[in-house]
Amino acid sequence: MKKRKASLYLSLVPLISFIILFLFVPLISMMYSSLFKNGETNLSFSNYIEIFTNPYYYKSFENSIIISLSSSAIAMILALFTAYAITFFKKKIQDRILVMANLTSNFAGIPLSFAFIVLLGNSGVFTILAKELNIAFLQHFNLYSWTGLILIYVYFQLPLAVMLMFPAFHGIQGQWKESASLLGASPLQFWRRIGMPILLPSIAGTSSILFANAMGAYASAYALTGSTYNLATIRIGALISGDIFAQPELGSALAVLLGLILIFAMMINEWLMRKVRRDVG
Amino acid sequence: MKKKSASFIPMGVVFLYLLLPLAATFLYSVSTKWNKTVLPEGITFQWYTKLFSHAEFSNAVLHSLMLSAGATLISALIMVPAIFVIVVYAPRLEKLLQGIVLLTYAMPGVIMAVGLLKAYAHAGVSMVVITIGAYLVGIMPYMYQGTRNSLRNIHAGTLMEAAELLGASKFTAFLKIIVPNILTGILVSALLSFSILFGEFVLANLLLGGSYETVQIFLYQQLSKSGHFASAIVVCYFLFIAILSSLVVKFTQRKKESL
Numbered sequence: 001m002k003k004r005k006a007s008l009y010l011s012l013v014p015l016i017s018f019i020i021l022f023l024f025v026p027l028i029s030m031m032y033s034s035l036f037k038n039g040e041t042n043l044s045f046s047n048y049i050e051i052f053t054n055p056y057y058y059k060s061f062e063n064s065i066i067i068s069l070s071s072s073a074i075a076m077i078l079a080l081f082t083a084y085a086i087t088f089f090k091k092k093i094q095d096r097i098l099v100m101a102n103l104t105s106n107f108a109g110i111p112l113s114f115a116f117i118v119l120l121g122n123s124g125v126f127t128i129l130a131k132e133l134n135i136a137f138l139q140h141f142n143l144y145s146w147t148g149l150i151l152i153y154v155y156f157q158l159p160l161a162v163m164l165m166f167p168a169f170h171g172i173q174g175q176w177k178e179s180a181s182l183l184g185a186s187p188l189q190f191w192r193r194i195g196m197p198i199l200l201p202s203i204a205g206t207s208s209i210l211f212a213n214a215m216g217a218y219a220s221a222y223a224l225t226g227s228t229y230n231l232a233t234i235r236i237g238a239l240i241s242g243d244i245f246a247q248p249e250l251g252s253a254l255a256v257l258l259g260l261i262l263i264f265a266m267m268i269n270e271w272l273m274r275k276v277r278r279d280v281g
Numbered sequence: 282m283k284k285k286s287a288s289f290i291p292m293g294v295v296f297l298y299l300l301l302p303l304a305a306t307f308l309y310s311v312s313t314k315w316n317k318t319v320l321p322e323g324i325t326f327q328w329y330t331k332l333f334s335h336a337e338f339s340n341a342v343l344h345s346l347m348l349s350a351g352a353t354l355i356s357a358l359i360m361v362p363a364i365f366v367i368v369v370y371a372p373r374l375e376k377l378l379q380g381i382v383l384l385t386y387a388m389p390g391v392i393m394a395v396g397l398l399k400a401y402a403h404a405g406v407s408m409v410v411i412t413i414g415a416y417l418v419g420i421m422p423y424m425y426q427g428t429r430n431s432l433r434n435i436h437a438g439t440l441m442e443a444a445e446l447l448g449a450s451k452f453t454a455f456l457k458i459i460v461p462n463i464l465t466g467i468l469v470s471a472l473l474s475f476s477i478l479f480g481e482f483v484l485a486n487l488l489l490g491g492s493y494e495t496v497q498i499f500l501y502q503q504l505s506k507s508g509h510f511a512s513a514i515v516v517c518y519f520l521f522i523a524i525l526s527s528l529v530v531k532f533t534q535r536k537k538e539s540l
Contacts, residue, residue, distance in 0.1 A: 008366050008451075012374075015363040019381060022414035026396025027388075033399050081291035088289075099530055104299045106522045109482050110501050111515040115302035117504075118309045118512060125305050155302070158295060216389025219482040223501060233391045240395050241487055248399060255395040262387040270383065 027259075034252035047253035057235065057254065061261075064232040067146070068214035071153035072161075072207055078154075079161030080203075083169045086162075098166065105159035109219035116143060116152050117224075144225055152220050157210050164209065168202035201272050208269035212262050232258050303519065310512035328513040338514070341499035348409070348485070348495060349478035352416035353471050359417070360424045361467060365459060368429055369438045382422045390483030393418070397488060412488050416481070420474035427470025431463035469532050476525040480518070 037046045051057040086097050107115070120126050120143045130138030142148060172195055180190045218233040227238040232254060239251030310328055312321030332338055367374045393415050401411050437459055444454035482497040491498070496518060503511040 005370075008370055011362045011366050014359045018359060018414065018417055022397070022411075022418045023381070023385060023388075026393060026400045029400040030392070030396035078291065078295050082295045085289055085292035099526070100296070100299075103523055103526050104303075106476060106480060106526065107303065107519060109480060110497055110504070111306075111480075111518055112302070114500070114504055114511055114515055115306045118305045118508065119302055125308075155299070158299065162295075212387060216391065218389070218391050219486075219497075222486075223504065233389070236391050236395060237483075237487060240398055241490075248395070252395055252399060255392045259388060259392050262389070262392075263384075266383060266387040 030252045031256055033249050034256050036249050038247050038249050047250050050250065051253055051257065060230045060232045060235045063230050064215055067150060067153060068211050071150050071157050071214050072210035074154050075157035075161045075210060076203065076207055078158055079165050082162050083165040086166060087169050098163065101159040101162045105163065108156040110223045112156060113152060113220050113223035149221060149229065153214055157214060160213065161206055161210055164206040165202060168199050172198055201275055205269050205272045208265045212265040215262055306512045306515050309509060310516045328509045331510065332513045338499060341494045341496045344493055345479055345495040348412060348416065349475050352413045352420065352478055353475045356417050356420055356424050356474065357467055357471055361428050364425060364428045365432060365437065365455065368432045369441060382425050385418050386422050394484055394487035408488050409493055412484055415484050416478050420478060423474045424470050427466050431466025435462045465532050469529050472525050472529050476522050
């Protein structure tokens, strides 16, 4: 009996060694090196102290958090309307719309930024159109600004939000609304008293996923301007990729802090999801 | 009825927003010149013919395929038996595995790149191997979810018991009964993982850079050179991903029907 068990566990060895080699070893060596100041040999927290005292670095976290929160909020609001509207279609068309959402969710990073340059860049389609038609606000639109970046972040957040929120809306369609209106509730009352409380855990869970998704994003901003945006991921990339200012230890410390923020966001998500499951039964 | 049409407006706006960049990129890729006019000055397929005769591009495609397909294949070979053993024989380990999967989910490419460079940059191992390893960890959530769900769907534990009662060894039962039954599920997760890896940029750029150019790195380098050429790459990439996704949809629908 024991022997047979042993051969079973043998099949776990490759997986465990890959997890150790490519997940735990890198993470631990990153944490370890974050405790050394560039060029010094004794352990210290000086990298972390520098991050919290040098505005350049803590601003990058501030910017990342602001852009993640705002792009998640905008995507969430748009996704609520879209997911709700999808429930009105026939099953077959619903499937097609979701396939399309899935497809566009694959359109992120470098290709996405480029598509936006074609649309709104310095000689983009809309920029030229605005000049021809003399539309002031578009004429001076700068894609390489924070507004431009938010526009791109919302793009890759939206399909994800729609796909995650659709099942929640799917669950409350039909008879509940009929019975509520039979009992004299207005649509507004239905959404305030029944719809929203049911949706709330899904909204919160989806928001935390969107937030983590935006916090970790790197390629989209990098493709637009290289490393001029002061975002946490961009700073980390610049500190480790062997530019003139390569400081891998400081980059490690930034990465550790970013990781902690993301783990915190995922923990909120887990906690909310567990709550939903308990509610449903 | 009136209320329904009102809710279509935001949805229409959302989908217009999602489709416009794609449409513009496509138009840009077939236009001769489009810098000063509202509509392209002329239509041409020269960027595509140029792209397909470009040696660097076919090299980049080959590199991307090797990395993504290699990692997906190794992942399937390692993950499927391991998840099978955990789900059927060691359910207590599943909590641990779920924790690890969640951890990989919370670790974006930038963080993994820092750790991998710190751990292996001076270890004398080829960075291509390290990248494949990082990809294996990256697609773990998708492979785990897909395999576990298909194992649950076919009641793998009961199937194994029946096969063993009839005299099959565990190994034969797994190969001849479990694997054929979950093959569609594995295929779907593998296609999904493959398409995610094919679009991966962060790890490839930070770990490999110019030394092993993938499609995404090639695309990044072309951005500043020729917009038309770059948009032809984007259109090809998107078509490729669209084909992969439609395969996923086809397989999942067939699976639903057969149940």
